[in-house]
Structures are given as structure tokens and as C-alpha cells.
Amino acid sequence: MKKILLLLAMLLVTTIAMSQIKVLSNGNVNVGGNSVCSHRAKLQVDAGGNNIVIGPDDGGTNIGAYWGNSGTPRLDFWHPIAKWNNVKMKVWGLSSDSTLKTQIIPLGNTTNILKQINTYSYFFKSDSVLIRSDSVDLRKREYGVLAQEIKPILPDLVDTCNGEMFVNYNAFIALLIKGFNEQQTVIEQQQNQIGILQNIVTAQQLDIIQLTTLQKEVIRLQEAMKECCKNPKGGMYIPDNPDEPQGVAILYQNAPNPFSANTEISCYLPETVSQAAIYIYNLQGVELKSYPLTQAGVNTIMVNGLELPAGMYLYTLVVDNEIIDTKRMILTK
Numbered sequence: 001m002k003k004i005l006l007l008l009a010m011l012l013v014t015t016i017a018m019s020q021i022k023v024l025s026n027g028n029v030n031v032g033g034n035s036v037c038s039h040r041a042k043l044q045v046d047a048g049g050n051n052i053v054i055g056p057d058d059g060g061t062n063i064g065a066y067w068g069n070s071g072t073p074r075l076d077f078w079h080p081i082a083k084w085n086n087v088k089m090k091v092w093g094l095s096s097d098s099t100l101k102t103q104i105i106p107l108g109n110t111t112n113i114l115k116q117i118n119t120y121s122y123f124f125k126s127d128s129v130l131i132r133s134d135s136v137d138l139r140k141r142e143y144g145v146l147a148q149e150i151k152p153i154l155p156d157l158v159d160t161c162n163g164e165m166f167v168n169y170n171a172f173i174a175l176l177i178k179g180f181n182e183q184q185t186v187i188e189q190q191q192n193q194i195g196i197l198q199n200i201v202t203a204q205q206l207d208i209i210q211l212t213t214l215q216k217e218v219i220r221l222q223e224a225m226k227e228c229c230k231n232p233k234g235g236m237y238i239p240d241n242p243d244e245p246q247g248v249a250i251l252y253q254n255a256p257n258p259f260s261a262n263t264e265i266s267c268y269l270p271e272t273v274s275q276a277a278i279y280i281y282n283l284q285g286v287e288l289k290s291y292p293l294t295q296a297g298v299n300t301i302m303v304n305g306l307e308l309p310a311g312m313y314l315y316t317l318v319v320d321n322e323i324i325d326t327k328r329m330i331l332t333k
Contacts, residue, residue: 094170110178116153119145144169220312221258221330249273251317251325254303258330261305265329267317271296276319283312305331 098104121143130138147165151158157168250268257263269276278301280289288308291301310333317324 107174107178109182110175111182113153114175114179117145118149119143217312217330220328223328249276249317249319249324251278251315251327253327254315254329258332259303259305260332263303263305263329263331264300265291265303265315266298266300267293267324268298269293269296269319273319276317279316279318280308281314281316283314288313303329309333 121141123139123141127139132138145167147158147167150167151165154171157171159166159168247270249270252266252268254263254265265278267276267278273296276293276299278291278293279287280291280303281287289303293299293301308331310331312328312330314326314328316326
């Protein structure tokens with residue numbers, strides 16, 4: 001009996017296998033072919049045509065189809081009323097292995113391409129079913145591009161299915177990365193230019209400070225020239241009458257003034273002087289040089305401009321521990 005049951009089971013399996021599982025009229029299954037199922041069929045697996053169609057009848061809501069013999073393989077999900085459905089998942093992985101690719105070419109300039117692309121916010125017409133009868137709008141605004149505008153710019157990113165156009169948004173990632181790198185390069189170049197300009201501005205500010213200082217020195221020079229002009233003999237003392245006795249010590253303006261190399265300072269010492277010297281100070285009152293004077297009459301000392309930095313200085317004649325006079329001189333470089 002067991003052998004008979006086993007034989008019957010084997011015959012049943014063989015019959016089903018040979019019949020390629022056809023359940024129609026109208027349960028719509030058809031695995032092996034030899035049937036005509038519409039694109040809305042509830043299941044069709046055709047081994048010869050490599051076609052799979054999964055979906056409900058016309059009253060359903062979702063249809064998914066894989067067309068393996070009609071161009072690029074793809075899996076479509078659409079709705080009879082709302083057209084294409086949303087597909088949600090936690091992780092979306094896309095094939096990007098370099099070993100699967102050929103004719104790999106680096107992208108050129110993409111900034112100019114991206115500048116031609118307009119972006120929009122919008123609703124899908126089919127979303128109107130989400131507006132309730134009490135006018136409460138439950139639609140969610142979408143953001144993206146228009147396929148008709150993308151096709152003239154990037155035709156490889158646009159596809160058509162069931163008479164409708166689709167955009168490969170994933171491909172925009174490469175364009176955006178390249179565009180970002182291009183803009184980053186421009187930003188870094190501009191930052192370098194800004195740094196150069198800042199250095200120029202800083203140098204100009206220093207020049208302004210130096211010009212302001214120079215202007216002050218010019219004013220002081222003008223004052224010094226006016227003081228110098230009070231002595232028509234200039235820096236070197238030449239008595240009008242050599243036989244005329246001089247009873248007091250006199251300090252004269254240095255000549256030339258201003259000077260860049262050397263200048264002479266002259267003074268007159270009467271016979272009664274025991275000790276005398278000329279001292280040079282900076283404007284802070286720090287003594288820089290001293291020149292002892294050892295003879296009566298006209299004394300002249302030479303100041304070496306290479307020993308001092310450019311600027312304004314004071315020089316003083318001291319006779320027997322008494323300050324006789326102080327004058328200014330200007331050293332330029």
C-alpha cells in the first residue's frame with residue numbers, strides 16, 4: 001500500500017512539473033509559460049522569456065515588475081491611480097565596485113553644469129487624494145528637479161518608463177562632489193589672495209604710520225630750519241671781527257642740517273672756561289655721545305651719522321657744569 005501511495009505521489013509531482021504550474025481562470029499564476037497574463041497579473045514567471053510579474057488585480061494598490069528581457073533589468077513599483085509608489089528602507093546600497101566598471105573617466109568641470117540646473121519644490125498631482133474633505137492638506141512638499149529640464153543638460157540621467165520620465169538622482173552625488181571640490185579650490189585661492197591683500201594693507205598701514213612720523217619730523221625740521229636761519233653764518237662760527245673779544249660761550253647750529261652722513265657742530269669758548277663738552281641725546285633724554293672740548297675760541301666736532309639711527313636728536317653745550325644752550329639736529333638715511 002505504501003508503495004502504491006509513493007508511486008501516486010511521484011506521478012502527481014511529475015504531472016505538476018510537466019504542466020509547469022498553470023493556475024488560471026482566473027487565479028492568475030502561470031509559472032512556466034504558455035499563457036497570456038496582463039501586466040497586472042498576480043504572478044507570472046516565464047522561464048523562457050525571463051519575465052516575472054507580481055501584482056494584484058485591478059482593484060489592488062501595488063504592482064511590482066521585473067522585466068529581464070526588455071532592455072535594462074529593473075524592478076518597478078507603481079500604483080494604478082497614484083502611479084509610482086514610495087519605497088522605504090533603512091539602508092540603500094548601490095553597486096560601485098571598480099572591477100565592475102569600464103571606460104572610467106574623471107569628471108571635467110561640473111560647476112558650469114550645476115549652474116544650469118534649476119531646483120523646485122512641488123506636489124505630485126496624485127497627492128491630491130491626501131486633501132481631506134474638510135480641506136485639511138496632508139500632502140508633503142517634495143523637492144527636486146524636472147526631468148524635462150535635465151534631459152537637454154544631462155541626457156544620461158533621464159530614463160522613460162510607461163511614458164513617464166525619471167531622473168537618476170544618485171548620479172548627482174558625483175556631480176555635487178566634483179562641484180564642491182572645484183568651489184573649494186576657488187575658495188582656497190581666494191583665501192590666499194585675501195591673505196596677500198591683508199599683508200599689503202598691513203604694509204600700507206605701516207607706511208602710513210611712517211609717513212605720519214616723517215610728517216612730524218618734517219614739521220620739526222621746518223622749525224629747526226627757522227631756528228637755523230636766525231644764524232646767517234650757518235653751523236660754522238666765523239666771527240665778523242676776529243679781533244672782537246668774545247666774553248660768553250656760544251653754541252651754533254650744526255651744518256648741514258638735516259644730514260645723512262656727517263655733520264659739524266661748532267661752538268665758541270671764552271678764555272675763562274675751565275672745562276667744556278658737547279653732549280648728544282635722543283628725544284627721550286638718553287645720552288648717546290659726548291665730545292670734550294679742550295681749547296678756547298672756536299671748537300668744531302664731527303658727528304658720524306653711521307653711528308646713529310635716523311631720527312631727531314638734541315645736542316647741548318655744557319661749560320663748567322652749566323648748560324649753555326641746546327639745539328636740535330635731524331639725521332636721515
